[in-house]
Amino acid sequence: MNCSMDLKAYIVGEVTEEEHRQIETHALACAECREELERLALTRDSLLLLRDEEMPRRIAFVSDKVFEPNWWQRLWNSGPRLGFASAAMLSAALLVHAFVRPPVNPALSQTELAQTEAQIEKEVGARVQAAVAKAVADSEVQQEKKTAAMLETAAKRFDVERRNLLSVAAGNSDMLYKQMVWTLRTSGQLGGGQ
Amino acid sequence: MIFREVEDRDLITRARRQNVDAYNLLVSRWEKRIFNYLLRLTGNREDALDLSQDVFLKAYQNLAKLEDLDRFGSWLFRIAHNEAYSLLRKTKPEGDLAGDLVTADSSGRLFPIELTLAVESALKQLSADQREAVLLKVYQGFKFDEMAEILCCPVSTAKSRLYTAFDLLKQTLAPISARGVE
Numbered sequence: 001m002n003c004s005m006d007l008k009a010y011i012v013g014e015v016t017e018e019e020h021r022q023i024e025t026h027a028l029a030c031a032e033c034r035e036e037l038e039r040l041a042l043t044r045d046s047l048l049l050l051r052d053e054e055m056p057r058r059i060a061f062v063s064d065k066v067f068e069p070n071w072w073q074r075l076w077n078s079g080p081r082l083g084f085a086s087a088a089m090l091s092a093a094l095l096v097h098a099f100v101r102p103p104v105n106p107a108l109s110q111t112e113l114a115q116t117e118a119q120i121e122k123e124v125g126a127r128v129q130a131a132v133a134k135a136v137a138d139s140e141v142q143q144e145k146k147t148a149a150m151l152e153t154a155a156k157r158f159d160v161e162r163r164n165l166l167s168v169a170a171g172n173s174d175m176l177y178k179q180m181v182w183t184l185r186t187s188g189q190l191g192g193g194q
Numbered sequence: 195m196i197f198r199e200v201e202d203r204d205l206i207t208r209a210r211r212q213n214v215d216a217y218n219l220l221v222s223r224w225e226k227r228i229f230n231y232l233l234r235l236t237g238n239r240e241d242a243l244d245l246s247q248d249v250f251l252k253a254y255q256n257l258a259k260l261e262d263l264d265r266f267g268s269w270l271f272r273i274a275h276n277e278a279y280s281l282l283r284k285t286k287p288e289g290d291l292a293g294d295l296v297t298a299d300s301s302g303r304l305f306p307i308e309l310t311l312a313v314e315s316a317l318k319q320l321s322a323d324q325r326e327a328v329l330l331k332v333y334q335g336f337k338f339d340e341m342a343e344i345l346c347c348p349v350s351t352a353k354s355r356l357y358t359a360f361d362l363l364k365q366t367l368a369p370i371s372a373r374g375v376e
Binding site for chain 1: 212214217218221222225226227229230233234239243246247250251254309310312313314316317328331332333337338356357360363364367368370
């Protein structure tokens with residue numbers, strides 16, 4: 001057969017609609033393909049004569065502990081599985097890093113250690129001094145603010161008291177002036193009568 | 195009220211939570227197909243039944259490993275394929291599956307039972323790989339890509355096995371079938 005049609009795919013239903021149409025159109029014109037299609041169809045239909053047999057007995061499972069996974073299998077198959085795996089990998093990486101890390105040269109370590117210690121002491125001392133100075137400065141500033149606030153309050157209070165006193169004094173002098181006027185008028189009337 | 199048939203994927207999800215009733219329902223949907231596939235592959239009822247039970251037990255134990263719930267069918271047949279071949283390797287050497295040829299009566303026409311026997315016989319003439327390709331395509335209706343997944347081979351190989359099987363079956367069955375059945 002010289003035609004390139006995939007007739008077996010057609011027979012077992014593995015062609016697209018377009019291929020299906022093409023093969024049917026072609027088979028109308030090509031006797032050889034038409035006969036081959038008939039033979040294949042007869043073969044397929046013969047195969048389909050075999051019927052499925054009923055099962056001698058049904059399969060059914062019971063809830064048996066034997067078939068159920070253990071608690072650790074359920075745990076492993078659940079969400080934390082990935083977490084455990086990640087933690088294990090991280091632990092392994094830490095161990096590898098700890099064992100594979102290059103050893104420290106003992107000849108250099110003494111001098112380097114001394115230098116490092118001196119540098120650390122110096123740096124720590126400087127930082128402590130700076131921190132103390134900053135704390136003292138902050139404290140002084142706060143104290144100055146408190147003092148200024150107290151002075152301001154005292155000045156206000158003194159001003160209020162002074163105004164009160166002035167007001168009282170003014171009232172007293174006014175009263176004294178009225179008494180003097182009354183006394184003079186009274187003495188004038190008596191003198192005019194003699 | 196709307197009734198919706200419970201889908202396989204729902205049953206699989208429940209079975210994964212150790213719901214045995216859900217799994218039994220799933221088994222009842224697939225057991226006949228698996229049994230008949232194994233029966234035609236092994237040619238023995240007891241073997242097919244024992245293998246079917248093993249298949250569903252293994253499927254239950256490995257349900258958590260099923261990635262695509264929509265491909266449960268091909269996954270299940272893959273387990274069945276492995277179980278069957280494991281048994282066949284133990285019991286029957288490759289190529290030792292030839293059956294008796296069916297003879298026609300004097301008129302050349304066959305009784306239905308004889309045609310059935312002819313089909314069974316013709317299937318036995320095939321190699322195990324070719325026969326399995328026919329079972330998966332013609333009787334189980336799997337697509338080529340699903341067949342490749344079950345057989346663990348390229349699509350082209352699955353296709354080639356089926357086509358060769360059809361060429362061989364055609365020589366035996368087409369003339370018998372064309373003569374007709376009484």
